[in-house]
Amino acid sequence: MRSLDPISLYEGLFAALGPQEWWPARTKFEVIVGAVLVQNTAWKNVERAITNLRKAKKLTPRALAAMPQDELSELIRPAGYYRMKARRLKNVVGFITEQYGGSLKRMFATPLPELREALLAIHGVGPETADSILLYAGDLPSFVIDAYTLRILRRHGWAGETDGYAELKQFFEDRLPADAALFNEYHAMFVRIGHLYCRREAKCEACPLRDTLPSLRPLRRNIRAP
DNA sequence: TGCCAGGCCGGGT
DNA sequence: ACCCGGCATGGC
Numbered sequence: 277m278r279s280l281d282p283i284s285l286y287e288g289l290f291a292a293l294g295p296q297e298w299w300p301a302r303t304k305f306e307v308i309v310g311a312v313l314v315q316n317t318a319w320k321n322v323e324r325a326i327t328n329l330r331k332a333k334k335l336t337p338r339a340l341a342a343m344p345q346d347e348l349s350e351l352i353r354p355a356g357y358y359r360m361k362a363r364r365l366k367n368v369v370g371f372i373t374e375q376y377g378g379s380l381k382r383m384f385a386t387p388l389p390e391l392r393e394a395l396l397a398i399h400g401v402g403p404e405t406a407d408s409i410l411l412y413a414g415d416l417p418s419f420v421i422d423a424y425t426l427r428i429l430r431r432h433g434w435a436g437e438t439d440g441y442a443e444l445k446q447f448f449e450d451r452l453p454a455d456a457a458l459f460n461e462y463h464a465m466f467v468r469i470g471h472l473y474c475r476r477e478a479k480c481e482a483c484p485l486r487d488t489l490p491s492l493r494p495l496r497r498n499i500r501a502p
Numbered sequence: 503t504g505c506c507a508g509g510c511c512g513g514g515t
Numbered sequence: 516a517c518c519c520g521g522c523a524t525g526g527c
Contacts, residue, residue: 310508311508314507314509315508315509315510316506316507316508316509316510316522317507317508317509317523317524318506318507318508318524318525318526319507319508320507320525320526321507321523321524321525321526322508324524324525325524353523353524354524354525355523355524356507356522356523356524356525357509357510357521357522357523357524358522358523358524359522359523360510360511360522360523361522361523364510399510399511400509400510400511401510402509402510402511403509403510404508404509404510405509405510408508420508422508422509423507423508423509424508425508463508466508467508470508471508475506475507476505476506476527477527
């Protein structure tokens with residue numbers, strides 16, 4: 277991570293990409309469901325599953341909790357790993373129901389570190405899923421690292437091979453103001469870059485990071501996302 | 503046509 | 516503390 281100034285990188289990304297308006301979801305609960313469904317899965321497939329759930333009117337904690345797991349797994353089938361993910365969704369809604377009476381409002385009123393630990397204790401919720409829920413559903417400043425972030429940071433030599441999720445998360449959180457809107461925009465831009473320029477088919481030469489970044493310097497102090 | 507996507511878990515070194 | 520196989524559908 278040496279030689280990476282996260283604020284310069286943010287400014288470079290934002291200048292190149294603009295606001296991302298993430299997470300693509302209509303409700304907070306839909307974000308939570310999506311966060312589980314997208315585990316190692318293309319978002320396109322998740323959309324189908326979400327659509328099925330919406331049409332079936334199952335996009336609330338209570339409706340999901342009341343549904344048989346087999347029925348749930350059929351609805352989310354397009355997202356892949358559907359049996360496992362049905363179980364995981366059940367675990368998450370069980371947690372919301374038992375701990376907070378099904379109220380996301382109450383859940384997200386929990387102090388961030390405490391809630392994060394609680395989420396990680398749910399079977400099927402790992403660091404990225406937990407942080408995505410905290411940030412994108414809860415508007416809580418928990419920086420999300422994902423495969424794209426890791427790949428981009430490594431490809432540019434900013435992250436070493438030994439840097440893992442915890443190290444990278446810590447790195448950004450230590451150097452940025454704890455602002456959910458900023459973390460939101462930042463991670464969303466990493467994913468966008470990943471999608472467009474950092475996949476197998478995509479061209480690395482077209483990546484905005486390629487030319488803009490080396491010439492970047494910290495210019496402004498106010499880096500709030502729109 | 504294969505390879506792989508916005509992970510996570512469990513069992514083995 | 517790592518490393519690996521399993522989990523599954525759909526798109527390019």
